[in-house]
Amino acid sequence: MTSASAKFAAAVESIPFASLPSLKSVIAKYDLLPKKSLGQNFILDSLILDDIVRSAGSVATGTTIEVGPGPGGLTRAILRAGASNVIVIEKDDRCILALNEIKESLSASDTHITIINGDALEIKTETLGTEPRRVIANLPYNISAILLMHWLKHITSFSSLTLMFQKEVADRIVALPGTRAYGRLSVMAAAFTDASIKMILPPSVFTPAPKVTSALVHFTPKKDQPLVDFDTLEAVAKVAFNQRRKMLRSSLKPLGDALKICEAAGIASDLRAENLPVEDFIKIALFLKG
Numbered sequence: 299m300t301s302a303s304a305k306f307a308a309a310v311e312s313i314p315f316a317s318l319p320s321l322k323s324v325i326a327k328y329d330l331l332p333k334k335s336l337g338q339n340f341i342l343d344s345l346i347l348d349d350i351v352r353s354a355g356s357v358a359t360g361t362t363i364e365v366g367p368g369p370g371g372l373t374r375a376i377l378r379a380g381a382s383n384v385i386v387i388e389k390d391d392r393c394i395l396a397l398n399e400i401k402e403s404l405s406a407s408d409t410h411i412t413i414i415n416g417d418a419l420e421i422k423t424e425t426l427g428t429e430p431r432r433v434i435a436n437l438p439y440n441i442s443a444i445l446l447m448h449w450l451k452h453i454t455s456f457s458s459l460t461l462m463f464q465k466e467v468a469d470r471i472v473a474l475p476g477t478r479a480y481g482r483l484s485v486m487a488a489a490f491t492d493a494s495i496k497m498i499l500p501p502s503v504f505t506p507a508p509k510v511t512s513a514l515v516h517f518t519p520k521k522d523q524p525l526v527d528f529d530t531l532e533a534v535a536k537v538a539f540n541q542r543r544k545m546l547r548s549s550l551k552p553l554g555d556a557l558k559i560c561e562a563a564g565i566a567s568d569l570r571a572e573n574l575p576v577e578d579f580i581k582i583a584l585f586l587k588g
Contacts, residue, residue, distance in 0.1 A: 318374070318399060321369050321370070321371050324369045324396045324399070325340070328392055328395055330392055330396065332368075332505065332506055336366075336389065336390055336438060337437075337439050337440040338368060338390070338438065339439075339504040340368050340371060340436075340505045341371055341372065341504055342371055342505055344375065346499070346503060347371050347374070348375050348379070349497065350436070350497065351372070351375045351378075351434060351460075352379070353460055353497060353514055354432060354460035355458060357376060357381040357432065359382075359430060360383065360427065360431055360432070360457065361383045361426065361429070361432070362381045362385070362434060363384075363385045363386075363423055363431065363433045363434075364385070364386045364435050365386075365387050365418045365433065365435040366388065366389070366418070366435060366436060367393065367397060368393055368436075369393060370396055370399075372435070372436055373397065381409070382408060382409050382410065383409075383410050384409070384410070384411045384412070385411075385412045385414065385426050385427055386411065386412070386414065387416060387423070388413065389415075389416065389417050391415065394413060397411075398413065418441070418445060423448075424452035424456065429457070430457035431455060432459070432460070433449065433456060433459045434460045434461075435460075436462040437462055437463065439463065439464050439510075442464075446459075446461065446463075447486065450487065450491065450528070451528045453491060454523060456519065457518070458516065458519075459515075459516070459517040460496070460515075460517075461514070462499075462512055462513070462514050464508075464513075465498060465510065465511040465512055466510065467483070468495055468514075468515050470484055471483050471484060471487045471493055471515055472487070472493050472494060472515065475573055475576075476573055478572075481535075481542070481572075482539050484576075485531070485535040486528075486535060489524055489579070490520060491518060491519055492518050492520060493517045494515070494516055495513050495514065496515065497514040498513050498514075499511070499512045499513070499514070524580050525584075526580050526583045526584055526587070527583065527587050530583040531580060533583075534550075534579055534582050534583045534586065535571075538550060539572075543570060543572075545569065545570055546565065546568070546569055546570070546574070547560065547567035549571060550582070553582075553586060554586070559582060562585045563584075563585050565578050565582070
């Protein structure tokens with residue numbers, strides 16, 4: 299064992315929850331077979347879980363929020379990385395007992411973990427804990443885009459988001475103008491954040507193995523946030539890409555006089571949404587908002 303590995307092993311042994319049973323044992327103990335209805339696909343490999351947390355940067359200060367912790371594998375990795383204040387949001391009642399085991403193991407330490415048994419779609423995550431506030435989550439894929447749009451709307455409340463998506467969705471998030479994947483998610487993510495894919499994970503990493511490849515995307519808020527109304531910009535992007543192959547003079551008609559909108563924004567009306575840079579979508583939204 300190298301000196302670096304020895305130091306890491308010693309550090310892990312000093313963590314109160316290091317004596318917890320394996321994740322497989324926890325799953326068996328509490329009968330936590332993943333539910334398809336909840337979009338549950340657990341990651342049990344601690345090395346991969348540590349890499350996910352490492353992609354998020356330092357978690358030592360402020361609050362780290364996790365959505366859908368399941369048996370607590372990623373939660374353990376967040377704590378291993380030195381987080382002192384962790385909030386987990388879990389909808390599945392079955393997982394709460396397993397998460398409470400982690401909480402109880404920390405009772406004699408300075409690390410604090412709050413367990414919220416609820417639906418992340420109904421919780422104002424942007425108000426939880428203290429800043430700097432970050433989200434690290436292996437998201438249920440059936441609600442990942444909805445959660446992302448909410449967090450983008452409140453992005454200035456977060457220092458970062460590190461989120462797992464289906465790779466197809468991740469590709470759309472980071473897509474550039476002129477590419478096939480470029481769309482509404484691309485515009486909204488690029489308008490308010492700097493986003494990049496940090497990891498690509500095959501189905502075999504998950505339990506059960508999904509039918510798709512997954513990707514971890516890291517978001518940081520742009521230092522200079524655009525002075526544009528989020529809902530208006532989203533409405534523009536949604537309308538424009540609803541008929542992505544049509545020229546703007548046709549696709550923007552649901553928003554009003556399309557020719558007038560393009561002229562006022564200084565954009566050629568014969569362009570298509572897929573070729574329009576984010577800055578032009580912002581110009582259109584600013585004009586519509588007056």
